[in-house]
Amino acid sequence: MNHSLTEENYLKALFHLEKNMGEVSVNELSKNLDIKMPTVTAMMKKLSDKKLVAYQKYKPLKLTDKGRREAGLIIRKHRLTEMFLVEKMKIGWEEVHDIAEQIEHIKSTVLFEKMDELLGFPSIDPHGSPIPDRKGIMNKYSYRKLSDCKSGDRVKLSALINTSNEFLKFLNARFLKLGVKISINHVEPFDGSMNVSYSGRKNELLSHLVCEQILVE
Amino acid sequence: MNHSLTEENYLKALFHLEKNMGEVSVNELSKNLDIKMPTVTAMMKKLSDKKLVAYQKYKPLKLTDKGRREAGLIIRKHRLTEMFLVEKMKIGWEEVHDIAEQIEHIKSTVLFEKMDELLGFPSIDPHGSPIPDRKGIMNKYSYRKLSDCKSGDRVKLSALINTSNEFLKFLNARFLKLGVKISINHVEPFDGSMNVSYSGRKNELLSHLVCEQILVE
DNA sequence: ATAAATTGTTAGATTAGACTAACAAATTTT
DNA sequence: AAAATTTGTTAGTCTAATCTAACAATTTAT
Ligand SMILES: [Mn+2]
Ligand SMILES: [Mn+2]
Ligand SMILES: [Mn+2]
Ligand SMILES: [Mn+2]
Numbered sequence: 034m035n036h037s038l039t040e041e042n043y044l045k046a047l048f049h050l051e052k053n054m055g056e057v058s059v060n061e062l063s064k065n066l067d068i069k070m071p072t073v074t075a076m077m078k079k080l081s082d083k084k085l086v087a088y089q090k091y092k093p094l095k096l097t098d099k100g101r102r103e104a105g106l107i108i109r110k111h112r113l114t115e116m117f118l119v120e121k122m123k124i125g126w127e128e129v130h131d132i133a134e135q136i137e138h139i140k141s142t143v144l145f146e147k148m149d150e151l152l153g154f155p156s157i158d159p160h161g162s163p164i165p166d167r168k169g170i171m172n173k174y175s176y177r178k179l180s181d182c183k184s185g186d187r188v189k190l191s192a193l194i195n196t197s198n199e200f201l202k203f204l205n206a207r208f209l210k211l212g213v214k215i216s217i218n219h220v221e222p223f224d225g226s227m228n229v230s231y232s233g234r235k236n237e238l239l240s241h242l243v244c245e246q247i248l249v250e
Numbered sequence: 251m252n253h254s255l256t257e258e259n260y261l262k263a264l265f266h267l268e269k270n271m272g273e274v275s276v277n278e279l280s281k282n283l284d285i286k287m288p289t290v291t292a293m294m295k296k297l298s299d300k301k302l303v304a305y306q307k308y309k310p311l312k313l314t315d316k317g318r319r320e321a322g323l324i325i326r327k328h329r330l331t332e333m334f335l336v337e338k339m340k341i342g343w344e345e346v347h348d349i350a351e352q353i354e355h356i357k358s359t360v361l362f363e364k365m366d367e368l369l370g371f372p373s374i375d376p377h378g379s380p381i382p383d384r385k386g387i388m389n390k391y392s393y394r395k396l397s398d399c400k401s402g403d404r405v406k407l408s409a410l411i412n413t414s415n416e417f418l419k420f421l422n423a424r425f426l427k428l429g430v431k432i433s434i435n436h437v438e439p440f441d442g443s444m445n446v447s448y449s450g451r452k453n454e455l456l457s458h459l460v461c462e463q464i465l466v467e
Numbered sequence: 468a469t470a471a472a473t474t475g476t477t478a479g480a481t482t483a484g485a486c487t488a489a490c491a492a493a494t495t496t497t
Numbered sequence: 498a499a500a501a502t503t504t505g506t507t508a509g510t511c512t513a514a515t516c517t518a519a520c521a522a523t524t525t526a527t
Contacts, residue, residue: 037513037514039513039515059476060474060475063475068516070476071517072514072515073475074475074477075476079513118361121338124360132358135356135358136353141348141349141352147341277504277505285484286485286487287504288508289486291507293484308506
């Protein structure tokens, strides 16, 4: 129940890869963390000793229930922090991830309980991602991609797949943020780009690549 | 300009010992950090290479100006954090030190600038200790100890020498906090204990040991 | 079914930060 | 001044987390 910062980052990465890809290979985790494969193998054995990962040579990596719960709790701290930084400290949503990446490792129950309380027990972070509960359980959301919508649809921007600094700045420049109601005027059949309108902005053009990163309901 | 958490803790400890004791020995620093002397010697050499400590074999340890500035900046982050946790997050002053001990190592300018701004650029932390400025310079305060006051004095509780969890809980139990106006009714010559009154509490008895930990003006 | 490419493991080295044991210098006591 | 004590340094070991090089297993392509 007490892990190093390094172990925590491995758990978190594994959790996210499992969620997005299903089976996770040593190679994938290695690339994701930018850490060489032998180092990853060594850490998997260590986490296996701690019963956080079910490790078997040459088999896909799998978190144990315990490992998944612990990872969920770290992600909870990460997302509560991001929400706190945006809502209570007025830091831009494109700046909070790097700070949360560090604060998620702080050992303190009271700090995160206070954040939770002051935020009114939020269920999503500033990018629309779900905040795992106190047991580390994360609800998966069921939004669809903006790129899957059709001409005439009127939808609400609810979450993001890509939450990188660069993408968030791209959205800032176009006044796109969570909650914005988007009307799809036209979908260009050739490249899948969309002509959309939303609060104040008329006929904004969004590439297919961008529309694939945006989740709506 | 980029130090490990470990290096930062050494710098901070050195800073505090220099401030309180003047000359600092390897032995003192070793005891203070609860790290064996050979480890401390090794770290002093490392910090010497980084021009943060002026290290000479068998001589007292001395921070360089650079080292003192860097230490000041870490203490600044620590104390801004404590103030933020108490003022903005309503965490008890006896709980914030352990959290700040971790958050002081977070790498982020915006986080601490926001704290500073939201707090209205405070000059002291929740225990009355001065917050170093943006250059890492710390004003030393010129309060006197409650134990140095005499019968009939009316003073204001302004800072604490001991800021341990236990002492803070002791003060909590007696409703003693920063800003409280204390009237000294009587000083017992035998053991130096004081009979004092303050907002609501009449004839509270404080031992000499306790009075020595309280700074007033 | 082989061969080639990719993926994964093992072995051995490195760095940061800790330790103990042994020795040396400095300080204090006698 | 000599002896005893304390303080500080050096040398060598350990663990966590990283790496590279070499080899082995698995998967993919031919
Ligand atoms: Mn994030
Ligand atoms: Mn992290
Ligand atoms: Mn403190
Ligand atoms: Mn610290």
